[in-house]
Amino acid sequence: MARAIVMVIDSFGIGFSPDAKSFGDEGANTLANLATEYFEQTGKKINLPNFSSLGLIAACEQASGREFPYLGQAPTKGAYGFAQEISSGKDTPSGHWEMAGVPVLFDWGYFTDKKNAFPSDLQEKINGATGFDGMLGNCHASGTQILAELGEEHIKTGLPICYTSADSVFQVAAHEEHFGLDNLYQYCQTVRAELDGLNIGRVIARPFVGETPADFARTGNRRDYSVLPPEPTVLDKLHDAGTHVISVGKIADIFAHQGISEKTKATGLDALFDATLKHIETAQDNSLIFTNLVNFDQDFGHRRDAVGYAQELEALDARLPELFAAMSKEDVLFFTADHGCDPTWPGTDHTREYVPVLAYHNLVGSVNLGNRQTFADLGQTIAELFNVESMSYGKSFLSQLNFKS
Ligand SMILES: O=P(O)(O)O[C@H]1O[C@H](CO)[C@@H](O)[C@H]1O
Numbered sequence: 001m002a003r004a005i006v007m008v009i010d011s012f013g014i015g016f017s018p019d020a021k022s023f024g025d026e027g028a029n030t031l032a033n034l035a036t037e038y039f040e041q042t043g044k045k046i047n048l049p050n051f052s053s054l055g056l057i058a059a060c061e062q063a064s065g066r067e068f069p070y071l072g073q074a075p076t077k078g079a080y081g082f083a084q085e086i087s088s089g090k091d092t093p094s095g096h097w098e099m100a101g102v103p104v105l106f107d108w109g110y111f112t113d114k115k116n117a118f119p120s121d122l123q124e125k126i127n128g129a130t131g132f133d134g135m136l137g138n139c140h141a142s143g144t145q146i147l148a149e150l151g152e153e154h155i156k157t158g159l160p161i162c163y164t165s166a167d168s169v170f171q172v173a174a175h176e177e178h179f180g181l182d183n184l185y186q187y188c189q190t191v192r193a194e195l196d197g198l199n200i201g202r203v204i205a206r207p208f209v210g211e212t213p214a215d216f217a218r219t220g221n222r223r224d225y226s227v228l229p230p231e232p233t234v235l236d237k238l239h240d241a242g243t244h245v246i247s248v249g250k251i252a253d254i255f256a257h258q259g260i261s262e263k264t265k266a267t268g269l270d271a272l273f274d275a276t277l278k279h280i281e282t283a284q285d286n287s288l289i290f291t292n293l294v295n296f297d298q299d300f301g302h303r304r305d306a307v308g309y310a311q312e313l314e315a316l317d318a319r320l321p322e323l324f325a326a327m328s329k330e331d332v333l334f335f336t337a338d339h340g341c342d343p344t345w346p347g348t349d350h351t352r353e354y355v356p357v358l359a360y361h362n363l364v365g366s367v368n369l370g371n372r373q374t375f376a377d378l379g380q381t382i383a384e385l386f387n388v389e390s391m392s393y394g395k396s397f398l399s400q401l402n403f404k405s
């Protein structure tokens with residue numbers, strides 16, 4: 001039986017999609033724009049030899065309808081394409097569920113007001129249920145900027161910092177020691193329950209440490225409380241059929257722990273990559289290893305740090321040979337993303353973009369998968385690879401992977 005490895009480079013868009021205008025994102029292109037910015041700021045071209053050979057640049061050029069001569073070499077091995085999102089939102093759960101075969105075709109609830117974002121009756125319910133006198137923030141914010149603004153007041157008053165964004169999300173920042181990690185998780189679980197009926201995708205716990213704006217830092221103990229996917233995803237189907245489904249990073253949280261057999265959490269690109277490698281070395285036959293590399297989104301995309309994003313991509317690229325070496329001949333490796341987060345784009349939110357779909361296996365030459373109409377093509381391909389019942393959405397590209405017999 002097969003083993004598959006899926007690595008999600010969180011926020012790694014490769015060109016605005018046809019519906020980007022309605023999101024205010026026409027012109028966004030996470031990869032191409034960050035590479036340009038990197039060149040302008042450092043005088044260096046981004047160096048992604050391994051991703052280039054897998055077809056990343058070719059996929060980006062197709063998705064963008066233009067060439068980027070400074071971006072890299074031609075594809076030499078593996079299958080490459082670009083996928084459009086059919087889910088209504090450009091958020092993390094929508095992107096992940098869609099790639100697992102279940103697009104989000106309903107509208108999420110959003111807190112659209114930039115200030116006084118949470119309705120007063122909701123605040124009262126939360127205060128009543130948690131026993132707190134109030135909350136700080138109550139606005140749209142960048143998670144690091146709001147710490148600089150309100151972190152000290154939080155320590156002084158003991159009130160949680162609650163904020164949101166263009167995503168369907170209720171975020172709670174609190175100090176790991178002064179407020180306490182368990183108290184933060186408890187608060188978030190209570191908020192999760194109070195949001196029932198509002199169709200909010202996630203409550204996110206954002207613990208931090210430090211005593212002054214100069215040294216406030218978020219820790220790796222982030223926790224996401226997601227609603228359940230609307231239907232069983234390919235993870236559920238695999239898990240029910242006996243496949244060992246391994247979550248690395250925040251995958252388990254994003255899928256509300258549905259269809260997951262085992263999970264490993266880790267903080268930072270290298271630790272997430274190491275955990276993935278370890279699973280590749282040890283996982284039984286008939287396993288899916290599913291990794292989310294959150295730091296691209298969290299540390300660079302939302303922070304609008306194009307140079308940092310570029311350097312992190314180079315660091316990931318440099319480690320790809322370790323993956324290839326750890327894989328057995330039967331293993332299939334996929335790289336994709338869940339949405340864009342162009343670090344050169346106005347604001348700090350995600351961007352509506354095509355995502356790369358790269359598949360590497362013991363292949364002959366390279367294969368162009370072209371324009372995939374939905375992220376769900378990946379889930380359908382995985383369903384076929386593991387021989388489970390097909391998903392309602394998506395078109396499998398397994399037959400194009402050109403397996404050597
Ligand atoms: O600014 P931070 O706290 O990183 O928040 C970002 O992370 C959340 C999840 O991707 C988004 O809703 C966005 O607001």
Ligand SMILES: [Mn+2]
Pocket residue numbers: 010011091092297338339
């Ligand atoms: Mn994401």
Ligand SMILES: [Mn+2]
Pocket residue numbers: 011092297298302341350
């Ligand atoms: Mn994000």
